[in-house]
Amino acid sequence: MAKKVKTIEPVRQKVLQELRPKKRVCAYCRVSTDSAKQHTSYAAQTKYYKEYIESRAEWEFAGIFADESSGTKVKNRDEFQRMIMECEKGNIDLIITKSITRFARNTIDSIETIRNLKSLGIAVYFEKENINTMSEQSEQMLTILSSIAQGESESISTNNRWGIQKRFGDGSYIPSCVAYGYTKDEDGELIIKEDEAEIIRRIYNEYLSGKGSYAIAQDLTHDNIPTIRTAEKWHDGVVKGILQNPIYKGELLLQKTYTTDVLPFTKKINHGELPMYSVKDSHEPIIAEEQAERVREIYEYRRMQMGMDDSGKYQNRYEFSSKIICKECGGTFRRQKMYIGKPYEKIQWCCITHIENRKKCSMKAVREDIIKDAFLTMWNKLVSNYSEILYPLLESLKKLRVNKEQEEEILKLNNNISELMEQSHILQRVMLKGYMDSAVFMEKQNTINVEIEEYKKKRNVFLESNGYEKEIEGTKRILQIIKYNPIIMDDYQEELFIHTVDKVLIGKIGDITFRLINNLELTEYITKR
Known part of the structure; x- marks a missing residue:
């Protein structure tokens, strides 16, 4: 018996074309860091790409993203990151750029970014190499070309570093940045x-x-x-x-810092990884x-x-450091010791603005033991009433994830998704009863699935843009902490404070407000400072 074969036509591109009549195209470029050249370069590239994109009837201009030409790390390029965010929001379909070396000189960053964009259905077109990342051969070619670009960058860096180290060794190196207290003469000497x-x-x-x-x-x-x-x-x-x-x-001490050999280039303090060069009697x-x-x-x-380690950081950093804020001026509180060496030695925290200029801030210092007692009182109240406070708060936060306009748009998208899912169920019933060929069913089902996927993407953009994620996650964490510490505390616990409090706000009328990690603010009042 002869086999019957029927082709199920691909529908994804057709459906996307219907949902997005025009392909939204942007350009990414890197411009000169020189201020005058930067303006000229950016203006020229904007004009070129705008005319190039608008000349295509099926394209819609989605803007120019331009970073300075220095730098080999993707994370240091603000415009690049903004472009990727726009792609993730579904606002861009195609990126045009001059060449692979303009896009990224780091192979890992380049390939990972391109793969991420491909998973979103977004192509990158490299003009010089004539490569579209959606083509089947693009992956291998991009890997090779990106590796070459990275190798060139690392080779240039190695040569520059070798030249500098040679000048370190023979004492001919002249610092480009002169230390405070010195200047240079006509010969470049300090x-x-x-x-x-x-x-x-x-x-x-x-x-x-x-x-x-x-x-x-x-x-x-x-x-x-x-x-x-x-x-x-x-x-x-x-x-x-x-x-x-x-x-x-x-004395000049050279190579106190160094840059790593391979991309991404990172500047590090030299703790003995490379030789240092001491040039004594180099200047007056x-x-x-x-x-x-x-x-x-x-x-x-x-x-x-003071308990500092080799890197100059405090090993015994106090739990209140950088957390206490003045309600009057917004300044941070600084730790102070009172009556040092005496039996009644005390620790207090005082607004740094008040310390520097009492006319700018009149906030007085607060003893550390008072802050700890206030936290203990606040925490015990919260533990005693958490079911009436935190659970309703969590539910309210989930309901307040969006504003009215966004809520209406999400409702509309949800209705579209529900209608498409109902269509899918109808199709399945029709097919099961034998009223529809399986190949036709698959084609129509694929069309519905693509449309549902697109609507879900749009809905997620709204949910993620104003989702109160910090407040919701913080409330869940506090509930979990209370679950494992449900008893009333007799003594202040440093670890508990660190894991639950974001800021402590000190007011002039004896109020101490604890802003928790979910942005909930609870206030205690003291009668004595």
């Missing part, structure tokens, strides 16, 4: 800039007299001393950098050798006392 050198001497002298870096920075700001690189004020981190820099005793010192050595000893001693 010479002292006397007005800035006076500030350097002041910083060293005050540190040796017992002042800390934070107090020194405050005094410099108070005295209106010009800052480094036109910053608004002096920071303790800048003062620490000056105190640790050997340049001020006449501002600080005497003995003075610089004494500063180094004091700095190391203080760092050990």
